[in-house]
Amino acid sequence: MDEKLPLRSENFSEWYNQVIMRAELADYAPVRGCMVVRPYGWALWENIQATLDARFKATGHENAAFPLFIPMSFLEKEKDHVEGFSPELAVVTIGGGEKLEEPLVVRPTSETIIGHMYAKWIKSYRDLPILINQWANVVRWEMRTRLFLRTLEFYWQEGHTAHATEQEAIEETRRMLDVYTDFAVNEAAIPVIPGRKSESEKFAGAAESYTIEAMMGDTRALQSGTSHNLGQNFAKAFDIQYLDENNQQQFCWTTSWGLSTRFVGAIIMAHGDDQGLVLPPRLAPIQAVIVPIFKNEDERALVLPVVDKVKSELTGIRVKVDDRTEVTPGFKFNDWELRGVPIRIEIGPKDVEKGSVALARRDTPGREGKSFIPQAGLKAAVETMLTAIHMAMLEKARAFRDAHIFEPTDYEEFKQVVQNGWAFSYWCGRSECEAQIKENTKATTRCIPLDQNTAPGKCIHCGEPAREKVYSARAY
Template sequence: MSNEKLTPRSENYSEWYNQVIQRAEMADYAPVRGCMVVRPYGWALWENIQHALDGMFKETGHVNAAFPLFIPMSFLEKEKEHVEGFSPELAVVTIGGGEKLEEPLVVRPTSETIIGYMYSKWIKSYRDLPLLINQWGNVVRWEMRTRLFLRTLEFYWQEGHTAHVSEQEAIEETLRMLEIYTRFATDYAAVPVIPGRKSSSEKFAGAINSYSIEAMMGDTKALQAGTSHMLGQNFAKAFDIQYLDPNNELQYCWTTSWGVSTRFIGAIIMTHGDDQGLIMPPKLAPIQVVIVPIYKNDEERARVMPVVENIRAELASLRVKVDDRSEVTPGFKFNDWEMRGVPLRLEIGPKDVEKGSVMAARRDIPGREGKSFLPQNDILHAVDELLAQIHDALFERAKTFRDSHIQEVNSYEDLVSAVEKGWAYAWWCGNGECEARVKEDTKATTRCIPMDQPEGSGECVVCGKPAHEKVYFARAY
């Protein structure tokens, strides 16, 4: 519960972010540096995210399984880029049961290696392919600087790992999952994202190509909200994932991996939140509708509560909370649920009992403008309608904000100033040195080379050489 006003976003965005998470009881700091406790309200949001994504994975033929937390150190070392990328951030177990281990065990930072090892045992024939497995779990990466949800030592995610007969199939899978992530962000979280390909310096350690969905946060910084990797035959060769093709010839598989983590919660917070607190996208909100009964005394309470219960029953298909606390005032409850981002609030008092109405207040439109009377008859239909409108309005608002903070630039000077205020969209030759120079000068990195590319070609915004792709540059979380 909270009693004071939040730090406004414009004053100190990081402070606002930390406060809103703690006051809305999404998460708390754990006793170990960089670790967090996901509190029930935060976990409820994660469960809704899981449910939505999991449904889409199942629809596309994926199944869930669980692989071990511990990975033999030697596994990581089998793929050169992979070990180079991850070794600085590994947590390693060297003692078990009081005895020094013969081989150190890595706490998984991601599971390509151990899953690759298992796949090599399971895959014998082209008839075993494609193999489409997902796992929901936690991973550990020993990060230097951490932030709740965005970067913690331990985080929760899903990681899909697939094996295919051909490069073409693997590419299709990689892009299919990128598309699913895009749809999830748009249709469920109301977070507009740009799907695209990562530059080679930004790609996953061990991948041929990485793709991501990139979202703009309320301070205009970019956040990678999901990734999908085409791993080529790198892991297949490192772990001998081979099959016999119809001609009885031994072939290496083509593999992919893709993931979305609890970081996405950070994306939701920073995309929709305002100075009053969180704003939950209706489809993922742990509580979609909060009902606040209004009464002055027992007599009024006796008249109001049956109507409240009736409305609750009508809305049984939704996630509804009745806030019947007697120790706090309605005004306090309004602020309290606004902090937690409940998309729709219904107030039901003596006047509503008489008139057969309820007062509805939209979280996305503060104050009187967001309030309207709904008839008690057919309340479910009216509430569904409002929730759908809130979803659309949140998406549109975020998209308008994002688009108004992206600047198309043709000169290096414009690029430098653009990334101070938002994102820059520019031609890039693809050379890592140009990328590095931008990072050196501005801290902005290439976020992605969007799938949607304009016609024609241009000159690299950094070096002026011919460029055939446009890229987003931005400062990122």
């Protein structure tokens, strides 16, 4: 393998693949389109899970587990849902050597089977709301796959709730969109734009879909989390009814919302640089790595006890000591930079003598990011630096994003800007305009930001009156 990564600016997709392989986040599985998530990648996902799970619990949700297999007939009960998903279903037709009476679908998402169970569990308004989440794997038979971004099987969480009123369901949908936004900004340092999906980009079977859209390092957009108001579509398809206070049968209002291992791809592409990964400190599996430095046995005997002492003082911080003897310190510096560890702590004979350590920030390459600080009070210094790195990463990503969002005033300019950025412009709301824009430019409607106070204008494509402005971009 070459020592250097391909340059991010020259070949973004090759850079992306190699970062994943070299940083040992994931590997290709023997089945096309499937991946193995390796321990380092899974540790990152576990940190994402932990912080999201805490947010779900804090907003009143409980975890449960529903089956992997769904009767084919369930999928067929909601018209838009089956239309949307049938091309990408994996179907089991044989079990235990016998042809099955009814084929079983490997879940592409669980609205149907959970809807079925909710119909069974919900009797009266006293049973509502039901607020359940599950952490699961799902399968969608995609044509073209990319590690983390689109694989046949992926890991995610899917929240499914049922409510007595439309208003409650709308509030839930928006609440979880806010949770995702808060997570993206405050944990992953990714400044996402929340908004509503257009009709054509909506989830199959939803009344309204909402999304958080993030800008990647090549300016393409990535849908990083979604929240759907399902209206009464699934309630009617699965007969999810409750008896209200007046002894009347009513259909429930349901929602669903999900965030997947795709988000790992978002972290890689939003923050990475030519040296490799740059992990946001609050999610990084290793927050600080200690590299001991010594030339001989005498120095080794001097340095290692200080390394142990420093490590034991950094309580509450995810620290790793790189005690490999078969590679040089210089190799380790590059290795941990590739793996995106936010802070490197070097401890050598000079530090032992002076009672100091060398700190290097991953987000600031070269000498500029290196500082020498006393061992006393190191924990506070590391904590401060982790926060500073988070803020700097968020700011850098925000500045990059804002520098690549344009507000074109005519279609020619629109076509220009979406080649290397996002367009924020008026849209009449008609799917035909959207489709033609996509055909001409490959840009799709990413989201319609909420709560617009925009004065009416004219559609960027057809010139007809338009009430709203939308983000358009080429997307993953």
